[in-house]
Amino acid sequence: MFLEPYSLLFIVFAALLVFAAVMVVCSRNPVTSALYLVYAFFNAAILWMLLYAEFLSLVLIFVYVGAVMTLFLFVVMMLNIDVAVLRQGFVRYLPLGVLVLALMAGIMIVAIRPLHYVTSNSVSLMQANNIHSIGIALFDRQMVYPFELAGVLLLAAILSAIMLTHRGRPSRKVQDINAQLAASKADRLTIVNIPSKAAPGEEPSV
C-alpha cells in the first residue's frame, strides 16, 4: 500500500514523539532526560504543523523549547542529582505506576474521543490564517475579558512569587547600580599637587 506523504510523515514523527517520551523516563541522566523532553516537544510541534496549526506549533517551540526548557535545563545542569537514589524502589512501585498510567490513559481516551469534535475539512483549514483566527477567537467580545483576567492573575502570581522568595539579604555581594551611576569624577579622584624634590646635584625644578 502506498501511504500518502502526510500520513507517512505523521507516523514517523508520532513514533519519534513516543520514543522521546519513553526516553524521558528511561534515560539514566537527568540532563539527557530534559533533552529528550525538548525533542518530544519538537516532535509534537511538527505534528501540529502537519495539522496546519502553524501558530500553535511555532509557539510551542518558541515558548516551551526556547524558554521554559532552557530554564529547566539550566537548573537540572546545576543540580548534582544522584540517579541511583532516585531509582530505588522503581520496581516496587511499578504496579501502582502502571495503574495510574492506565487510569490516566483511560480518562484521556474517554475525554478526547473524536466524537467530541467536529471533524473539519482540511482544505478549509489550509486556507485559514491561523494567527488571524486565533486572534479573533481570543480578542472578540466573548473571550477578551477571561483572557485578560487570566493574564492579570498570572502577573499577580509572578509578582507574589518574587516578593515571597526575594528577601534581598543585606549580606549579598552585588553591585549597587544606582550608587555606581551616581558616582562622579570628584568622588573617586583627587588631584594632589606634590612639589617635586630636587635630586642630588640638580637644580630644583618649578
Add this chain to the structure above:
Amino acid sequence: MIKQGILFLLPLIWIVIKIVIVLVPLLVAVAYLTLAERRVIGAIQVRIGPNRVGLWGFGQPIADAVKLFFKESISPTAASRKLFIFAPVISLAPALAAWAAIPFQSGWVLANINAGVLYILAMTSLGVYGILISGWASNSKYAFFGAMRSAAQVISYEIAMGFALVGVLMAAGSANFTQIVLHQHGGFWHWYWLPLLPLFVVYWISGIAETNRLPFDMAEGESEIVAGFHVEYSGMGFALFFLAEYANMILISALAALLFLGGWLSPFEGIPGLAFLFAWVPGIIWFVIKISMFLFLLIWIRATLPRYRYDQIMRLGWKVLIPVTLVWIVLLSIAILTHLPPWFN
C-alpha cells in the same frame, strides 16, 4: 503507484535544489564575512589584517577552513561524547533553517509562510541549546560558566526582541515577511525604522546579544572564562560553532533589513529623478547592500565597544529594553488606531 511516487518526489527534489541555491551563497558569505571582519577590524585598529593568502587575502577563509578540517578533533575525558559531538550541529542547524522563511526579493522565498516572523523567532530561540549542551557536555568549568551565562542572557534578550518584533507585526498587520516588506512601500521615509525607531534600536541591541557578539559575548569572554562554551572544541567542532555565529550575524542583519529598512525595496522610491534612474536595479541588490551595511555595523561595534559586565547586561535587558518596547507598543497602537499618516493610513 510509481507515478504517484514520482509526483511526490519531484517537488521534493525541487525543494532540495532551492535549499542548495540559498545555502551555498550563504556559506560563501559566511566565509568571506570572517575575512571582512578581520580586515575591517584591522583597519579600525590601524593595522593591515590578513592579506597574504591569495589576491588581497581572498584565500584566507579557504585556508582557515582547510586548516580546521584537518585538525584533530579532541574530546575531553569524562565528556559526554554523544552530546559533545551533537552540540555544534544543533548550534548550526537552526541558524541555517531560519533562512527558509527569508524572502530575498518579491517571490524569491523558500517557504512563504504566514507565521514567518514567529518561525524565525522559534528557530533563533533554538540556537541557545548548542551553547548549553556544549557547555555541559565538555565537562569543563569554563565551558559550563559560558553556557550558564549565555542561557540567562539569551532568554532575557529574546523577550525584548520578541516585543520589538510584535511592534513590526502590529504596524504591518501580518507576520509574513513579504507582506511586511510590501507594507513599507513608498521610499526611505516610509520604512519602519522611523515610526518604530525605539523598537529598531531595541531589536538591534538584542540581536547583538542573541548572536553572542561583542559587547555582549558573555558566553565566550576570552579575558574572563578563556573562550567559554567552546573552549574544549577543536577542528571541525570549533569550525561549526564559528559558522553558526557568522550565519546568525547575517540572519540578524537580514531581519533588520527586512523588518525596518524595507527589505528589497529601493531607497529612491518616490523621489522623481532618482527613482527612474535606479529602477533597473534588482531588489536583491538593495537587500544585499542593506545586509552588508548592518554587518559592517556589527563589526564596527565589536571593534569599538568593550565587553559589558554581566549584571549590567541583565539590567539593560530587563530594566531598559523591555520597558522601552512596552511603552512604544502602546504608543504604536494609538498611532495605528488614529491612522497616523504617512505610515498607517
